[in-house]
Amino acid sequence: MKPLFLITNDDGYYSRGLQHLVSVAGEFGDVVVMAPDRNASGLSTSITTSRPLRVHPVGNGAENHFACDGTPADCVKMGYEHFCPRRPDIVLSGINYGSNASINVIYSGTIGAVLEACLDGFAAIGFSVLSHSPETDFNACTPTIRHILQQALLHPIPAGSALNVNIPRLPANQIKGVKVCRQAQAQWVDSLEKRTDPIGRPYWWMTGKFVCDNPPHDSDQYALNQGYVSVVPIRPDFTDYAAFGSIQYFEK
């Protein structure tokens, strides 16, 4: 039987990035799409508990493409529990417009979906390209996606782990290769910009400047800066194992 891919994203069903990923994954197996029905960027691993969820077939639903009014993580649960004809072999998320390297991963709905899939016991991969432009050339991502899918089908991703793949914004023949990395530390500074509405009341827009000076050579941000694709193995565990010994004073 062909491999089955469950595919979602956080930019919403109508994103060109999603459609491109669907087309490349379709070379390797069958596809079910369950994607947010609108932009769901920045939703992290949110789940929807305060209202019920609806699912809309795209077209007549015969192609197994669906849009859901929930978050990316909701879409993963919905997709494999209720809309996949068999257990998906790999859950894919993306291609996201914009970097999910370094600490961006923590806000990312694209990666929220990947972490949800990982918690649910699935192999999972998130793809992002370092471009927010509507003219992004997703064809330049195709060789990378083919390589990663081929490898993931040949050598299963270790259980409990998932992949966060970021692709530099370069023509395919200028991408230097693929590097396995760790997540770089960084900061978003000056986050909220204050403005005044027409009747004099304040409001704030989320904005900010990404600061990641001198990222370590084994980090995703460094690899991307050098023109490589970064692959970070991730897992849904926030434990700071290094801090263990130094906080024993909290015990009693």
Next chain:
Amino acid sequence: MKPLFLITNDDGYYSRGLQHLVSVAGEFGDVVVMAPDRNASGLSTSITTSRPLRVHPVGNGAENHFACDGTPADCVKMGYEHFCPRRPDIVLSGINYGSNASINVIYSGTIGAVLEACLDGFAAIGFSVLSHSPETDFNACTPTIRHILQQALLHPIPAGSALNVNIPRLPANQIKGVKVCRQAQAQWVDSLEKRTDPIGRPYWWMTGKFVCDNPPHDSDQYALNQGYVSVVPIRPDFTDYAAFGSIQYFEK
């Protein structure tokens, strides 16, 4: 100068858990509250990028209590960037109704706020109690919160790390002590319950059963099951360091 606490939560400003935390923290220093203006549970580390944010003083604002129409992570950024009279010494989140132990941490808006504060360079602590009951006796949490705040003011939390504190639902004198732990692995199964609306269309409610059999003895879930408070050092890094060597086949 007295310590300054910036306090938020995910259950919303009107939660008794928040009000209790404000009152205990007030014994140790000054307090600024910037909390979501409504329930924001399950929002993880979401940030709001698609619309601007508003802030509403509670009462006349003289007590430095504010409600914001954003997520818990938004509230942290808003609080320290625009509403704190000086740099907060510790960012607090909670007291959350319900467990944020084990993998619940990944969905938690309470912990989303803590991770945001950690990324922004602040010491941060999230408090949760293992009860969803509106009659929850938050006074039973007071000795634990006092102990943790005392320790955190005496011996700073290591830079880059934050604390996820879960309190069992027990009278104060039956709580056995405080244990430093790691996050237990677990699963939510059977997540989405299908129903049919009055005109025959399907919808789904997020639900599910938490399964965490035989948690390891050094995990938060085990400590809580034994009647201890669990303290997990956490940090915003998803890298699966253990998987590094075994995924080199993705390189090229």
